[in-house]
Amino acid sequence: MDEEYDVIVLGTGLKECILSGLLSVDGLKVLHMDRNDYYGGESTSLNLVQLWKRFRGNDQPAAHLGSSRDYNVDMIPKFMMANGTLVRVLIHTDVTKYLSFKAVDGSYVYNKGKIHKVPATDMEALKSPLMGLFEKRRARSFFIYVQDYDENDPKTHGGMDLTRVTTRELIKKYGLDDNTVDFIGHAIALHRDDRYLGEPALDTVKRMKLYAESVARFQGGSPYIYPLYGLGELPQAFARLSAVYGGTYMLNKPECRVEFNEEGKVKGVTSEGETARCKKVVCDPSYLPNKVRKVGKVARAIAIMSHPIPNTSDSHSVQVILPQKQLGRRSDMYLFCCSYSHNVAPKGKFIAFVSTEAETDHPETELKSGIDLLGPVDEIFFDIYDRYEPVNEPSLDNCFISASYDATTHFESTVTDVLNMYTLITGKVVDLSVDLSSASAAEE
Amino acid sequence: MATTGNKNINSKLVLLGDVGAGKSSLVLRFVKGQFIEFQESTIGAAFFSQTLAVNDATVKFEIWDTAGQERYHSLAPMYYRGAAAAIIVYDISNQASFERAKKWVQELQSQGNPNMVMALAGNKADLVDTRKVAAEANATGFVLQLTCLQEEAQQYAQENGLFFMETSAKTAANVNEIFHEIAKRLPRVQPQNPSGMVLMDRPAERVASASCCS
Numbered sequence: 001m002d003e004e005y006d007v008i009v010l011g012t013g014l015k016e017c018i019l020s021g022l023l024s025v026d027g028l029k030v031l032h033m034d035r036n037d038y039y040g041g042e043s044t045s046l047n048l049v050q051l052w053k054r055f056r057g058n059d060q061p062a063a064h065l066g067s068s069r070d071y072n073v074d075m076i077p078k079f080m081m082a083n084g085t086l087v088r089v090l091i092h093t094d095v096t097k098y099l100s101f102k103a104v105d106g107s108y109v110y111n112k113g114k115i116h117k118v119p120a121t122d123m124e125a126l127k128s129p130l131m132g133l134f135e136k137r138r139a140r141s142f143f144i145y146v147q148d149y150d151e152n153d154p155k156t157h158g159g160m161d162l163t164r165v166t167t168r169e170l171i172k173k174y175g176l177d178d179n180t181v182d183f184i185g186h187a188i189a190l191h192r193d194d195r196y197l198g199e200p201a202l203d204t205v206k207r208m209k210l211y212a213e214s215v216a217r218f219q220g221g222s223p224y225i226y227p228l229y230g231l232g233e234l235p236q237a238f239a240r241l242s243a244v245y246g247g248t249y250m251l252n253k254p255e256c257r258v259e260f261n262e263e264g265k266v267k268g269v270t271s272e273g274e275t276a277r278c279k280k281v282v283c284d285p286s287y288l289p290n291k292v293r294k295v296g297k298v299a300r301a302i303a304i305m306s307h308p309i310p311n312t313s314d315s316h317s318v319q320v321i322l323p324q325k326q327l328g329r330r331s332d333m334y335l336f337c338c339s340y341s342h343n344v345a346p347k348g349k350f351i352a353f354v355s356t357e358a359e360t361d362h363p364e365t366e367l368k369s370g371i372d373l374l375g376p377v378d379e380i381f382f383d384i385y386d387r388y389e390p391v392n393e394p395s396l397d398n399c400f401i402s403a404s405y406d407a408t409t410h411f412e413s414t415v416t417d418v419l420n421m422y423t424l425i426t427g428k429v430v431d432l433s434v435d436l437s438s439a440s441a442a443e444e
Numbered sequence: 445m446a447t448t449g450n451k452n453i454n455s456k457l458v459l460l461g462d463v464g465a466g467k468s469s470l471v472l473r474f475v476k477g478q479f480i481e482f483q484e485s486t487i488g489a490a491f492f493s494q495t496l497a498v499n500d501a502t503v504k505f506e507i508w509d510t511a512g513q514e515r516y517h518s519l520a521p522m523y524y525r526g527a528a529a530a531i532i533v534y535d536i537s538n539q540a541s542f543e544r545a546k547k548w549v550q551e552l553q554s555q556g557n558p559n560m561v562m563a564l565a566g567n568k569a570d571l572v573d574t575r576k577v578a579a580e581a582n583a584t585g586f587v588l589q590l591t592c593l594q595e596e597a598q599q600y601a602q603e604n605g606l607f608f609m610e611t612s613a614k615t616a617a618n619v620n621e622i623f624h625e626i627a628k629r630l631p632r633v634q635p636q637n638p639s640g641m642v643l644m645d646r647p648a649e650r651v652a653s654a655s656c657c658s
Contacts, residue, residue, distance in 0.1 A: 099643075
């Protein structure tokens with residue numbers, strides 16, 4: 001460890017592992033350490049014993065839940081957009097060969113007290129019970145406009161400049177009612193709040209296209225895919241990439257302390273009395289608590305169940321979005337469910353998550369409307385964690401700190417943060433122009 | 445994981461063992477027929493595949509090398525995941541590397557799939573020649589030590605359900621043999637794991653026809 005590195009990465013969360021991989025592939029000399037004796041940091045997946053240790057102290061899990069090692073319970077539950085940026089990064093780095101995926105069965109939205117399948121195309125819009133007869137036709141024309149929209153072909157723009165026209169104005173043109181706007185904005189365009197209505201419509205149109213194209217890619221019931229054995233596989237796969245390109249890995253390194261010189265620039269990291277020198281440090285917020293600020297908190301419930309989420313056509317993996325307005329909240333609530341079909345639980349068991357950006361300090365009451373949709377549970381755990389963002393100036397101290405994982409249901413914001421950090425660190429842009437239209441998947 | 449169909453078996457094989465025991469050298473010899481005396485620690489390629497024909501089946505090994513993550517005991521659990529076979533490598537001239545090999549066997553017994561085929565490879569067997577030569581010209585302590593270790597390894601393998609071979613990546617002795625023996629021992633019918641898809645940057649048609657997976 002007593003050596004000089006180009007970059008020392010602290011924490012093996014997904015963001016840090018992707019960066020470690022990209023930097024090692026670039027030929028930089030990387031040392032990657034974690035205070036824990038497992039990979040993944042906040043974005044790890046826990047087995048039953050680890051889960052109990054974290055939430056139940058000295059209690060032991062009940063025998064009827066099955067074997068501990070059959071469980072891989074995500075600590076940051078998210079799904080991957082089939083055509084999203086994480087898939088592009090996986091293909092770009094060839095990390096896909098270490099992983100197996102399965103499509104997620106269903107994508108649902110909560111509307112007026114009921115769960116409905118999210119319509120992704122004009123044809124599905126026509127069939128959806130979410131809208132009345134006339135509204136369906138209006139929604140259908142809007143879906144067709146979005147499907148046909150091509151940024152580079154003004155003929156498809158319908159005479160509107162979507163970099164200037166707001167989403168609200170675009171929607172008004174199609175005469176959609178608030179109810180329709182609610183599920184389009186939150187369950188298809190996946191906005192977290194209603195600010196998008198006042199912003200240029202291009203972003204929303206692009207998000208709707210990403211959703212529809214992702215659904216079409218695997219002909220599944222959702223735009224999402226999810227790795228077998230849980231999300232904890234992702235950081236491990238990128239860590240392997242980094243190691244293959246020469247990155248050095250040290251887990252179980254307590255008290256990693258970042259050292260600075262007189263000018264306040266990083267000069268190394270000390271752990272267990274040894275100092276490794278480096279030019280730059282990349283880390284999650286927990287390693288440099290003095291250079292981050294709290295920006296919010298996430299409330300979360302984790303349930304072990306013996307049945308799928310009711311009213312989701314027995315989906316063994318599913319996402320349900322509860323738009324803020326439907327609950328009288330400021331931020332959306334999300335339900336996820338995964339099961340033995342993705343190898344995250346023993347046969348017959350399901351893992352469900354309810355999560356939201358917390359607006360109170362009482363996750364149990366705050367998450368109730370989501371938990372009520374789960375039906376009976378075998379076990380349930382509640383958690384609340386703070387979200388941090390860096391406040392330092394990386395050009396002054398050479399510290400590159402990732403933001404905490406947000407409550408969103410997919411990895412788009414995660415990867416955006418990673419790609420921005422990569423550019424800050426190297427001055428380069430990751431070329432993600434992999435040919436997704438021809439990219440495909442092979443059944444094993 | 446090993447999947448079967450038309451007697452084509454795909455199986456993930458992992459290598460474990462002390463730094464410098466010769467894990468990468470064994471793979472390079474098996475896959476490429478090469479040997480490099482002063483092999484740098486593994487960089488850039490830690491994923492090989494090689495197909496072997498045994499009597500009743502074609503076995504395609506997907507071979508995972510540790511990529512150096514074993515150095516500070518930081519091997520990721522995904523490494524063991526779904527492995528149908530493992531070769532635990534030690535250096536026959538190094539007692540400490542044999543002790544480490546035993547630790548890896550324990551690790552596999554706790555983390556790996558219970559039906560895994562495990563091979564114990566006493567590598568650098570070219571030193572056996574040194575052993576014989578020296579034995580004829582009066583045994584030295586070193587030679588005694590080599591012979592003792594060989595017996596100890598044999599016994600350990602027997603007691604723990606491994607099969608044991610002394611290999612040399614340098615002379616190629618027993619290298620093909622050890623992979624061949626694993627291929628013969630792989631269960632022909634594996635319990636069906638839920639299968640997933642591997643994302644590829646290739647058109648669907650080509651993937652379907654060139655699919656290695658059955």
